[in-house]
Amino acid sequence: MKNIEFRTAASAQGGLVVMAGVPGVAAGSRVQLRDHAGRVRSGLVIRSANDAVLVEVFEGTDALDLERTWVRFLEEPYKLPVSRDMLGRVFNGSGRPCDGRPPVISADRRDINGEPLNPAARAYPREFIQTGISAIDGMNSLTRGQKLPIFSGGGLPHNRVAAQIVRQAKLLGEEAAEFVVVFAAFGASHADARFFQESFEESGVLNKVVMFLNLADEPVIERLLTPRAALTAAEYLAFDLDYHVLVVMTDMTAYAEALREVAVLRGDVPARKGYPGYLYSDLAEIYERAGRIKNRRGSITMIPVLSMPSDDITHPIPDLTGYITEGQIVLGRELSNQGVYPPVTVLPSLSRLMKDGIGKNFTREDHPHVASQLFASYAKALEVRGLAAIIGAEELSDADRRTLAFADAFERRFINQGEDEDRSIHETLNLAWDLLSMLPPESLIRVSEEELAKYHKGTT
Amino acid sequence: MGKILEINGPLVKLDLPQTVLGEQVRVGRLGLVGEVISRDGNTALAQLYEDTAGLCPGEEAEGLGWPLSVELGPGLLGGIFDGVQRPLQAMWEQSGDRIARGVAVASLPRGRRWHFAPDPRCHAGMPLVGGEVLGTVQETESIQHRILVPPRVQGELLELAPEGEHTVEDVIGRVRLADGRIEKLHLFHRWPVRTPRPFRQRDHAVAPLITGQRILDTFYPLLKGGKAAIPGPFGAGKTMLQHQVARWCNAQIVIYVGCGERGNELTDVLESMPTLTDPHTGRPLMERTLLVANTSNMPVVAREASIYVGITLAEYFRDQGYDVVMVADSTSRWAEALREVAGRLGQMPVEEGYPAYLGSRLAAFYERAGRVETLAGDHGSVTLIGAVSPPGGDFSEPVTSHTKEIIQTFWALSKELADARHYPAVDWLESFSGYVSSAAKWWADNIDPGWEASRAAALDLLAASEELQRIVNLVGVEALSSEQRWTLEAASLIKEGLLQQAATDEIDSFASPEKQFALLTALLDIYRQGMKLVKLGAPARRLIQMPLLAQARRWKSQHNSDDLEALKVKIAAIPAAFEPLLLEYTPAAPSSAVEAIQP
Numbered sequence A: 001m002k003n004i005e006f007r008t009a010a011s012a013q014g015g016l017v018v019m020a021g022v023p024g025v026a027a028g029s030r031v032q033l034r035d036h037a038g039r040v041r042s043g044l045v046i047r048s049a050n051d052a053v054l055v056e057v058f059e060g061t062d063a064l065d066l067e068r069t070w071v072r073f074l075e076e077p078y079k080l081p082v083s084r085d086m087l088g089r090v091f092n093g094s095g096r097p098c099d100g101r102p103p104v105i106s107a108d109r110r111d112i113n114g115e116p117l118n119p120a121a122r123a124y125p126r127e128f129i130q131t132g133i134s135a136i137d138g139m140n141s142l143t144r145g146q147k148l149p150i151f152s153g154g155g156l157p158h159n160r161v162a163a164q165i166v167r168q169a170k171l172l173g174e175e176a177a178e179f180v181v182v183f184a185a186f187g188a189s190h191a192d193a194r195f196f197q198e199s200f201e202e203s204g205v206l207n208k209v210v211m212f213l214n215l216a217d218e219p220v221i222e223r224l225l226t227p228r229a230a231l232t233a234a235e236y237l238a239f240d241l242d243y244h245v246l247v248v249m250t251d252m253t254a255y256a257e258a259l260r261e262v263a264v265l266r267g268d269v270p271a272r273k274g275y276p277g278y279l280y281s282d283l284a285e286i287y288e289r290a291g292r293i294k295n296r297r298g299s300i301t302m303i304p305v306l307s308m309p310s311d312d313i314t315h316p317i318p319d320l321t322g323y324i325t326e327g328q329i330v331l332g333r334e335l336s337n338q339g340v341y342p343p344v345t346v347l348p349s350l351s352r353l354m355k356d357g358i359g360k361n362f363t364r365e366d367h368p369h370v371a372s373q374l375f376a377s378y379a380k381a382l383e384v385r386g387l388a389a390i391i392g393a394e395e396l397s398d399a400d401r402r403t404l405a406f407a408d409a410f411e412r413r414f415i416n417q418g419e420d421e422d423r424s425i426h427e428t429l430n431l432a433w434d435l436l437s438m439l440p441p442e443s444l445i446r447v448s449e450e451e452l453a454k455y456h457k458g459t460t
Numbered sequence B: 001m002g003k004i005l006e007i008n009g010p011l012v013k014l015d016l017p018q019t020v021l022g023e024q025v026r027v028g029r030l031g032l033v034g035e036v037i038s039r040d041g042n043t044a045l046a047q048l049y050e051d052t053a054g055l056c057p058g059e060e061a062e063g064l065g066w067p068l069s070v071e072l073g074p075g076l077l078g079g080i081f082d083g084v085q086r087p088l089q090a091m092w093e094q095s096g097d098r099i100a101r102g103v104a105v106a107s108l109p110r111g112r113r114w115h116f117a118p119d120p121r122c123h124a125g126m127p128l129v130g131g132e133v134l135g136t137v138q139e140t141e142s143i144q145h146r147i148l149v150p151p152r153v154q155g156e157l158l159e160l161a162p163e164g165e166h167t168v169e170d171v172i173g174r175v176r177l178a179d180g181r182i183e184k185l186h187l188f189h190r191w192p193v194r195t196p197r198p199f200r201q202r203d204h205a206v207a208p209l210i211t212g213q214r215i216l217d218t219f220y221p222l223l224k225g226g227k228a229a230i231p232g233p234f235g236a237g238k239t240m241l242q243h244q245v246a247r248w249c250n251a252q253i254v255i256y257v258g259c260g261e262r263g264n265e266l267t268d269v270l271e272s273m274p275t276l277t278d279p280h281t282g283r284p285l286m287e288r289t290l291l292v293a294n295t296s297n298m299p300v301v302a303r304e305a306s307i308y309v310g311i312t313l314a315e316y317f318r319d320q321g322y323d324v325v326m327v328a329d330s331t332s333r334w335a336e337a338l339r340e341v342a343g344r345l346g347q348m349p350v351e352e353g354y355p356a357y358l359g360s361r362l363a364a365f366y367e368r369a370g371r372v373e374t375l376a377g378d379h380g381s382v383t384l385i386g387a388v389s390p391p392g393g394d395f396s397e398p399v400t401s402h403t404k405e406i407i408q409t410f411w412a413l414s415k416e417l418a419d420a421r422h423y424p425a426v427d428w429l430e431s432f433s434g435y436v437s438s439a440a441k442w443w444a445d446n447i448d449p450g451w452e453a454s455r456a457a458a459l460d461l462l463a464a465s466e467e468l469q470r471i472v473n474l475v476g477v478e479a480l481s482s483e484q485r486w487t488l489e490a491a492s493l494i495k496e497g498l499l500q501q502a503a504t505d506e507i508d509s510f511a512s513p514e515k516q517f518a519l520l521t522a523l524l525d526i527y528r529q530g531m532k533l534v535k536l537g538a539p540a541r542r543l544i545q546m547p548l549l550a551q552a553r554r555w556k557s558q559h560n561s562d563d564l565e566a567l568k569v570k571i572a573a574i575p576a577a578f579e580p581l582l583l584e585y586t587p588a589a590p591s592s593a594v595e596a597i598q599p
Ligand SMILES: Nc1ncnc2c1ncn2[C@@H]1O[C@H](COP(=O)(O)OP(=O)(O)O)[C@@H](O)[C@H]1O
Pocket: A350, A351, A352, A353, A355, B232, B233, B234, B235, B236, B237, B238, B239, B240, B241, B423, B424, B425, B501, B502, B503, B504
């Protein structure tokens, strides 16, 4: 049947085509459409019955002439040829090379949907990755095998932050060289893609990067393939070739919007804001491909970037993402407007795996308590700042004024740092103690008395 | 034999005459399993537990003749099963890191031999009824597995195997049923998951479930056999709180259902439980624990089933006379799975896409919790604790609001508390428990008669401070009287010294009821002593500077539950800390009464 061309398209709308009278087509099978102009498009069977087959067309159905469209059913799922030669290459959103070089030749072709990892096969991520960024390392640390997204918004420097992480990320006592990077962009602008490409080039890692690009002016439905193709490459590099793979994906919002577009066409019942109820499971299929596996050396650490529509963290895309990923780094407009880079809003930020990857055997024994104390003191300080805005700073007590000074210093010195500034975890923790020393020791109850004695610089 | 007519996501339309709703089906070359969810003439609609990619119209399909059932017998404890009770550890060993489709592995290990000891009361010729105990297998060092007569079997025991080694499939006995047929008995039996297991009658829940978490046990108690929900936005601490309960609670069996959540969270349980000891029995926690896992990347239909698989396993251990706790993380994912299937069936959505029967399904599920008199005349209980994941953290959404109507204990998690890293982020104003008066009896009998009053005093203090905080936020703390400032300070002492309890703190992760009560009364004592001084005219500022306040905030992390003597010494010294101020502010002289009693 692979070689038969059917010319029985009965209807086409948006990105969907209904084929009539095609017997026994497998669900999920890949499809090739040839239009009257000879252009070949690709698609996927999303519903299959003997009388009608529903096909999702990645390049869309614009200008499709039903009578002059020839369709072949390839009887296999969407596959990506994988090989070490992918490193240093650039692919389009559905995994075909687009860097003018020859295709990757490999007999090993993998279903891009992957298969769910058996939870019994997972190894818990525990190795601290130093990103050199204090707001992350000190308070929301990343571990190898974690999925930690950046929640951002239009005009915020998420690309620069992601690029800085890629440049600086390393395990303590190990060179950055063990990392390879899989970079996937969907719905991103050409400028964004160029920014990353140049940043990889500058840091000399370009030959260790695999890129998958579906840019803003490229077919929307193809975006449903892009993260899956990228993760198929990542899984191969991590679990077949033992690499530690850092996956950067941007922008998950563009992905979810593409999913919604198709869902609406299919008539799926919407849950919130028009997004289908299965957005959660669909995103989970992507995010859960990060991780570590017992008895395997490699790992997949994932940093998805997403822009929060109207900066709203309760919007379904960040919300469902936060429900799946192992924390989130939230960038804030207010800090950014004050010139703080990286503008990490620490309170809503979180790393769920931090507690198991820091402390005595990993970073430094005081790290867990210092992080907890910074959160508590800064949260308190923000309350005071809110109060000062109402009653005026001159009305504040001395203690409150010290607290305010702490908040300012925390933002200016701890959160804020240079784009090329690579702070070691020790520098970050020492800096934290410099700041905590601005506060009276008896107010610091999240750190132990021994730690106070050892690190607190103030006198009461 | 039937055949596939159409494939639409996880739903498959079959030409399968004579099937019944709920029947298990096996379809296609891959042999994927699912269940029939609707019928129309000769066609049936089935939802499959596995991904349907690759299935073709025209492939074969067959009905298996039974509904989705679980295997109940030795070999469950310490295990991890998927949403339809396939053993994930065995599947990993057999088919590798990824869950391949169409893999059929028996739930209970077939080759393993168990040492069966018949119950001395059982003998040939005796009448048997379902639910009775035939004998025991020491499954783990701490848990004796009681082998039960399948609930619907009733008749005369013809023979029972003597003490010895058996696999789960060996015939260990025979029963002549009322109609003359002979029923073979094994170490295990099957039970359909959507049918609650029978019991004699419901009992009153009496004892609190001690979780070792102060905000739960002391403030919003749950009873063994009760129903609780933990709603909260992402990152608020639902999973950690459930892990804490699963680790430290004084149930005999814990069933952890990971329903549509992260794979790593199950790995965490799998890796940590064997290394932790049960504070109540001293045995490794894994011996009493079993996991059911349908992580968010696993097929969604099995997610819907996983909750029922979990609760049926819980009922089975209840029927053996055990107190069982089942935690489900998260019931929202189960509800979403329900919604997804309803949507594909074209059922009318009523709120946020959920079908009209969401509320009744939830209620029926929670109804399976309870303390009962078992068919064997024992007492057992199932305590149900469900996490709820409201979109955007909005508690007015359908799953949270329906659940709130059903449960008795509501542990509401707050984003503000979590953001400030106040853990557990249980909101002391939003949460409630309908079990306080029952719990009070237990605390009075076992710990101290003053428990209920102290608890109420602490809650009053917290409520009062909330009011004062509102004023502070408008006009600043200077506007408050000394009494009010002291109230604020004391409430903050309660929050930091009592309510906050980091799961990661080795000493404080679990607090025994004794420790909970000691801290509660100690902090209240500080509050009252201070208040006395304020009333005598001492400025709150002086009190707030007392080193005692910073010290008392650390007590929880300095004293282990099984070594409270040193803590009690510190508590006894509280009055002494106030002594200097008391001397200063006690109105001097003229009161001859004071002088009169001094020698
Ligand atoms: N009781 C607790 N003690 C210490 N840390 C906690 C506690 N509860 C939550 N946390 C922190 O918050 C993070 C998120 O908690 P989690 O239970 O995963 O949230 P949820 O399930 O509500 O999304 C954890 O990774 C941990 O760092």
